[in-house]
Amino acid sequence: MILKINYHNYLYYSINDPEITDYQYDLLINKLKYLEKKNPNLKQKNSPTKNIGNGIFFKKKTYKHLSPMFSLNNIFTYKEYLKFVIKTKKKIKKNKKKIELICELKIDGVAINLIYKEGVLIKALTRGNGISGEDVTKNIYNIKSIPKEINHEKIPKKIEVRGEIFINKKNFKYINKKLLTNKHKVFSSARNAASGSILQKNPKVTYQRKLMFLCHGYGYWENKKKPKSYLNAMMKLKSWGFPVDKNICLYKNDKNIYSYYNKIKKKRKKIKFDIDGIVIKINSTKLQNKIGYTSKFPKWAIAFKFPAEKCVTKVKYVKFQVGRTGVITPVAYLKTCYIANIKIKKVSLYNLNKISKLNLYINDIVIIKRSCDVIPKITKVIKSNNKNKKKIKIPIYCPSCKSILKYSYKKTTYRCYASLICKDQIKKSLNHFVSKNAFNINNFGPKLSNFLIDNNYIKDFSDIFNLNTYILEKNSFISHKKSKKIINSIKNSKKILLYKFIYSLGIRNIGTINSLNISNYFNNINKIINVSLKDLYKIKNIGIKTANRFYRFIYNKKNRLIIKKLISMIKIIYYKYDKKNYFYNKKVSITGIFENYTRKYLKNFLIKSKGIFTNNVSKNTDVLLVGKKFGSKFYIAKKLNVNIIKENKLKKILIQ
Template sequence: MKSTKDKIILLRKKIFYYAYLYYTLDAPLISDYEYDELMKQLQELEQKNKNLLIPIANSSPTNIVGSINHPELKTVTHLTSMLSLDNAFNREDYLKFEKKIYKLSGIINSIELCCELKIDGLALSLLYKQGKLKYAITRGDGKVGENVTVNAMTIKSIPLILNGENIPPVLEIRGEVFMKKYDFIKMNTYAKNYKDKLFSNSRNAAAGSLRQKDSTISAQRNLMFCAYGYNIVNGIEDSTTHLEKLNKIKNWGIPISNHTVLCNSSQEVFSYFNKIKHHRILLDFNIDGIVVKVNSIKIQNLLGNSSRYPRWAIAFKFKSIEKVTKLLNVDFQVGRTGVITPIARLKPIEISGVKISNVSLYNKNEIKKIGLCIGDYVTVSRVGDVIPKIINVISSSHISRSNSKKIIFPKDCPICHSLIIQKSKLGNSYCSGGFKCLAQCQQSLNHFFSKKGFNIKGLGPKMINKLIDFDYISTPVDVFRLKIKQLIILKDVGLHSANNLLKEIDRSRHIKLNQLIYALGIVGIGEVTAKLLSMYFNDIHRIMEVQLWDLKKISGIGPILANNIIMFFNDKRNNKFIKCLLNHIHIIN
């Protein structure tokens, strides 16, 4: 049984890893709701066990804002700290916040509160000097952020020169970069048609767009900016309220929210919260709650800030929308790495304008935890308004479970009939067939020769499937052995296209190390981490012999990724494959 100290350490590691994926790579592994729940658990444990805390400021994510900066973007130091917000998930949480501000300020009379929308985007700081845009900086770790100035300049709602009067000489405007729902759908539709990267939600799309190397791509994404405050550097603030500050920003030519209201009691806040919750579906951008701020600047200064967030503001978040439907069946899918994922087939329902009929059940443990059976009525929610998830089974006197059937997890792979093995206590099961499994083979080859890997034009999923059907290829190495006589007998492949494909294959033999690492398909290793490994080791042979302590030195690689890398290169089959591959390719700098 884990001790309290072990629980705290494990929670910290998890949160640091998930924060890195979310803030730095724009590739969240869990929903905002699940992340917030982990943070809440950690805060409660740390509060109750202060004697166990490590006396270092950045040893816990509860003391840190944001995450590690992107390794390829230059950094800029914020002139004033860019803090995050504390969260309230229900009325009780919010009332605790109100009680605290009255207690800390010592004020007996009603404190006026300014309520705004919490736009689901990427926090950005705009530094203006003498009214001209000098830098656009992401939040980063709250002290140092990423320089995305060139891309931010393509956002039409960010003026390069401020208008109006009384503009402070040095000014930091704070706000959110986001993407409208229509633009997000349009972008993903285009990406799907051209087999490019799809984003899971508009927040990731906005973050990814702002971090592009090519500013023309950012310009095409139609990003928006909405300000929520500012700081004057080396000057005097003459505004007396937060609302006054917002109106100044608007007069200087930067958009603010049109849904801001003043409240004088918790009941008025709850009324505003419920109104926005019911009308958010009508907004043309995504929000995940409201932000409540003390309106008086004098009281804000009196309350001050913690190391992580201002004590005078809180994010009051929405709960996920939930609906009840019936579980019709469970199918089992085989992923690129062999992982067996149970997929719930549901009687279709609609949540927040999205039709849901399939939901991932993750693994055996998740099914056992919910107590799920085929035929059950279940509660489904879109966690964080993005990922559909089964929350629980409806068990009441009005709903019979007499016709429900137990979910039988297969012993053999549904595709290749190889033995299914369980590698961890987490409940994840894997097909042992490797490249012999058609599902793994197809997906691995698609990944290996994709745009971010070997990038062979003409070798898309359709061509790969043809080559597999003719038994020409079963591993990536086989592609480099293809002959013209094999290609020309394939359906819809003429002499010209066959020659072009062989030229492309020859061109791809010269590949950068980071592309090779990405192509290998190590679990959890995406484009950014592949570049990290490439920059640090600069040699595939060094990476193949890597030890855990080597990986711990690399900022941006946590314990889970490190373990995945070690396991991959400790597998004799993988080592044999790479050595064989190196006979057909040449790694370039």
């Protein structure tokens, strides 16, 4: 699923050619969040749910923000809002006193960071991963509402001004009408159009799109006299020529905030641009600093989203899809309907239990709701005397390979166990195999995977190393130049680290962390393919179920043949471990943001040191590496007397 999300990120942000709508993308993200919450052991370091914003795809040059650019956590009910207030009051020990809170519109646009030096705009960066963003300065110069120079005596020498770039509803309709006239693809939403516009290669296109900007904050502020409150900062920025939304309000009373929320919700359709809720922030900057941040969100701000909208439509038919690990998911295809201008053609039914709970039939009239204004789902079947009702036939055989389907443990899922014999599973497994954390083969997307497998050029993973430009160019969308790049990338991928090779096999529950743990324990591919269950049980952080799954996969005859074929075609790289290294065989977790090191660098250092990664802090954790803006792991580690290493001490260890 991570690979699928990264693929759609690439289409959306790098080549401005999305295959899915915003709501379908958010469906994937929310589904991944749900799965990670249910199975915390499966959560990976590279998960898109941990990234701030939507990542960086290096279409343009990237630069570091002067200060991290955080995203916002979401709430959807008044009860959740009250919990947020209680939490913040506890942190600042003001249970009885009233706190000043700012309310403003949550614009459904693209976040931007504007860097000014001596009053002149020198850089404009997208949010990117929160630490670095893509340079879109040339395009931003075409937005009239963004000041290119600030003419004021008291401006800081250096400042980051942050806000939202968007297209108003009227212009969005005009852009899509023009695209249709010229027989081009239309944008699925105004946010999609705004994002595509600021990433354009040609600044003239950005200018024609009539992008707008509203300021909603600041980052770095190089001045001893920083604003004492958020409202004070906004008023200063407004006086310097930055557009600030007129709907901004200051409140001390929870009921007033809820009234503001309901008022904005009622007049939402009349507002000239898209919004999906309101943003609530602690006004005092002193209190903001005291409350702090998680690795992704400020704890002093929250987005209060509007409830889902509904539509009534008809179920045309149900298809059963096969996932990478063989899970069968029913998908209902609908008569096209619209919720908040978003076209909805299909919805996931998640599992077979959902069909029986809804008592759903083909040709039923149903209510579709966009949960959290994002995920479409069937909430109710409208009872009718429809003579055309047809029962949904639950498949006995896999829709892809015709193997007999079986219920998994506790009958929670329906699964095809054919693994790498099943074409649909091979396609999704191949996408996983070529991904960044595996063989890292560039330009090898799902379209190409499908073509190669459907035309029998690839029957198993090893066939990828027998490809040539002639085969690739049989696919109409692969040019000679692109085919050469892919073949070069395949050649370069033949040298691979052991843990990446383990991860590439796509074994259930074996993500990057478990791959590292297995790799560090054995550090030899022959030991791994001849492993015993006893040895697998000895590995720290590998549970019995995971060990059993790994063992079954390795000793499956067909899988074994593929693995041996692969080993003969590639070179696996092993680390030579220094037992004197501080992190050798220690369980290490990480929290916060480091000034001098990226997480990738620390991760690679720990691999070389044979350190054992853990996502969570427990009594078995040996070390917690702590950067700035650390999260709850720090406090858990303190309670459990885990050895805490901050960046200044970490420098000395890494230099040794």
